[in-house]
Amino acid sequence: MIFVGELSELPPGESVRVQGEVAIAVFNADGELYAIDDTCTHQDASLSDGWLEGCAVECPLHAACFDLRTGQPSGPPAKKPVRTHAVEVHDGQIYVRESAPVGAAPVGAEAAVGEVVR
Amino acid sequence: MRTATVVGASLAGLASARALREHGFDGRITVIGEEKHAPYDRPPLSKEFLAGTVTEEDIGLTADDEDLRIDWALGRTATALHPRERTVVLDDGNRVASDAVVLATGARARTLPGPLPGGVHTLRTLDDAQALRRELVPGARLVVIGGGFIGAEVASTAAGLGCEVDVVEAGSVPLQRVLGAQMGAVCARLHTRNGVRLHPHGRVVELVGSARVTAVRLEDGRELPADTVVAGIGALPNTEWLHGSGVLVDDGVRTDEAGATNVPGVVAVGDCANSHRAYTGAPLRLEHWTNALQQPAAAAAALLGREHSPPAHHAVPYFWSDQYGHKIQFAGHRTDACSVQIEEGDPETGAFLALYTDRDDEVTGVLAVDLPRPFGGWRRKLAKRI
Numbered sequence: 001m002i003f004v005g006e007l008s009e010l011p012p013g014e015s016v017r018v019q020g021e022v023a024i025a026v027f028n029a030d031g032e033l034y035a036i037d038d039t040c041t042h043q044d045a046s047l048s049d050g051w052l053e054g055c056a057v058e059c060p061l062h063a064a065c066f067d068l069r070t071g072q073p074s075g076p077p078a079k080k081p082v083r084t085h086a087v088e089v090h091d092g093q094i095y096v097r098e099s100a101p102v103g104a105a106p107v108g109a110e111a112a113v114g115e116v117v118r
Numbered sequence: 119m120r121t122a123t124v125v126g127a128s129l130a131g132l133a134s135a136r137a138l139r140e141h142g143f144d145g146r147i148t149v150i151g152e153e154k155h156a157p158y159d160r161p162p163l164s165k166e167f168l169a170g171t172v173t174e175e176d177i178g179l180t181a182d183d184e185d186l187r188i189d190w191a192l193g194r195t196a197t198a199l200h201p202r203e204r205t206v207v208l209d210d211g212n213r214v215a216s217d218a219v220v221l222a223t224g225a226r227a228r229t230l231p232g233p234l235p236g237g238v239h240t241l242r243t244l245d246d247a248q249a250l251r252r253e254l255v256p257g258a259r260l261v262v263i264g265g266g267f268i269g270a271e272v273a274s275t276a277a278g279l280g281c282e283v284d285v286v287e288a289g290s291v292p293l294q295r296v297l298g299a300q301m302g303a304v305c306a307r308l309h310t311r312n313g314v315r316l317h318p319h320g321r322v323v324e325l326v327g328s329a330r331v332t333a334v335r336l337e338d339g340r341e342l343p344a345d346t347v348v349a350g351i352g353a354l355p356n357t358e359w360l361h362g363s364g365v366l367v368d369d370g371v372r373t374d375e376a377g378a379t380n381v382p383g384v385v386a387v388g389d390c391a392n393s394h395r396a397y398t399g400a401p402l403r404l405e406h407w408t409n410a411l412q413q414p415a416a417a418a419a420a421l422l423g424r425e426h427s428p429p430a431h432h433a434v435p436y437f438w439s440d441q442y443g444h445k446i447q448f449a450g451h452r453t454d455a456c457s458v459q460i461e462e463g464d465p466e467t468g469a470f471l472a473l474y475t476d477r478d479d480e481v482t483g484v485l486a487v488d489l490p491r492p493f494g495g496w497r498r499k500l501a502k503r504i
């Protein structure tokens with residue numbers, strides 16, 4: 001498990017980058033936490049530099065949108081998904097479990113963080 | 119609506135077909151494209167593809183696992199449009215009538231007046247890029263005519279490949295019209311810092327050489343030796359074939375915000391469209407990748423009578439350019455009345471973000487070099503102007 005930081009330091013709309021085997025971007029999308037590979041599958045943009053649009057992050061360079069739940073891009077220029085990772089919150093601290101293979105099931109951590117955030 | 123024909127098989131044409139399917143359109147979609155290639159992405163043609171770091175397969179726009187059920191007519195040119203039955207006439211004499219027609223014929227590179235010696239290129243298509251790439255060998259002398267985005271990117275890529283590069287720019291700095299003199303000067307320094315010679319106020323009077331070009335002669339008498347020349351002198355919308363169709367053309371096909379033309383059932387999108395823009399409150403023909411991707415979603419919705427509510431910042435014109443390893447991003451609009459302030463960073467040393475402010479002290483544009491995160495934030499703030 002990778003320690004990300006205090007939940008209080010990642011308010012809704014914000015993102016942070018942590019280092020696992022590869023760089024991982026963690027997002028707070030309206031109270032739900034998501035983690036995906038940080039590097040865009042199109043070129044080398046850092047997706048934690050992107051902006052949230054609902055449940056997707058828009059790549060800061062060429063605007064490919066990745067669904068935070070599945071890692072799937074919604075269209076060009078990205079063609080491949082990013083990996084998604086499980087997020088857990090313990091005592092107000094965010095952790096990421098690096099793993100989920102490409103295109104895996106949703107890993108939003110709503111249940112875990114919902115109460116803490118609201 | 120049961121049938122749709124898309125003319126132009128590139129980014130805007132493919133995005134139109136996709137958008138129609140995403141809105142649940144189940145009828146026939148025919149896509150007609152002059153080039154023999156399946157849709158591919160153009161931005162890499164002056165960047166990674168020209169540098170040889172990505173392949174033709176990498177820049178394909180169609181995904182393997184997607185079935186859009188398109189009837190492709192590739193290698194076919196549309197030569198006329200009859201508006202009443204919305205019939206598109208092809209160069210092989212075939213006619214395709216449909217309920218809706220999407221004009222997505224883009225633009226083509228403006229060329230120098232001929233006849234031209236060998237070794238003189240423009241860059242718009244995959245074939246152009248392949249032909250140019252063969253000549254950009256280490257030590258080759260390249261003269262780029264025009265310091266705009268394509269010219270600058272070709273210069274940057276060629277310098278990276280070990281070519282000797284000269285850029286001839288008609289203005290005092292490159293990109294003056296788009297970015298203004300101050301930021302144009304910043305772009306000029308990118309060239310000179312990377313060993314590329316920039317020739318401002320340069321007027322080409324002759325391409326010297328008969329079978330092949332050997333030099334470019336400037337008005338002031340200088341001759342720049344050249345093995346290869348690239349003319350990056352702008353693009354023209356592909357609309358001539360619409361002559362006599364009744365579709366209103368004025369520097370591109372005139373459309374409303376959603377892409378509707380003056381002819382019912384006919385929309386135009388991407389580089390060929392001179393569309394009304396909420397952001398400027400005036401028609402503007404954009405040659406920007408994101409416009410060619412996003413405008414079709416609005417046009418498809420309009421054709422099908424569906425709701426379409428894209429994120430607000432999509433209405434703020436945006437383009438990027440990669441030069442000498444730097445990510446340049448611009449959003450919004452600049453006029454000559456704008457002044458420029460540096461908001462973050464320092465153009466002298468590297469990453470920075472600059473704001474364009476009009477006479478009313480309102481921010482209308484943002485330029486960033488290597489600062490994608492704050493740039494995205496500003497693009498969203500600009501959307502609030504509309």
Ligand SMILES: Cc1cc2nc3c(=O)[nH]c(=O)nc-3n(C[C@H](O)[C@H](O)[C@H](O)COP(=O)(O)OP(=O)(O)OC[C@H]3O[C@@H](n4cnc5c(N)ncnc54)[C@H](O)[C@@H]3O)c2cc1C
Nearest residue numbers: 126128129130152160161196223224225388389406407410
């Ligand atoms: C080298 C290069 C680099 C670029 N880099 C960037 C960048 O970094 N950032 C950015 O924002 N934008 C960039 N652009 C611009 C971007 O690629 C264009 O905005 C985009 O390609 C426009 O898409 P489109 O589908 O409207 O038109 P096009 O891509 O021009 O496609 C139009 C297609 O229609 C076909 N066609 C034309 N007439 C007919 C006809 N009568 N019948 C049938 N088919 C026809 C053409 O052959 C062509 O294939 C770049 C462009 C080029 C050329």
Ligand code: FES
Nearest residue numbers: 040042043059062
């Ligand atoms: S780097 Fe992310 S879309 Fe291009």
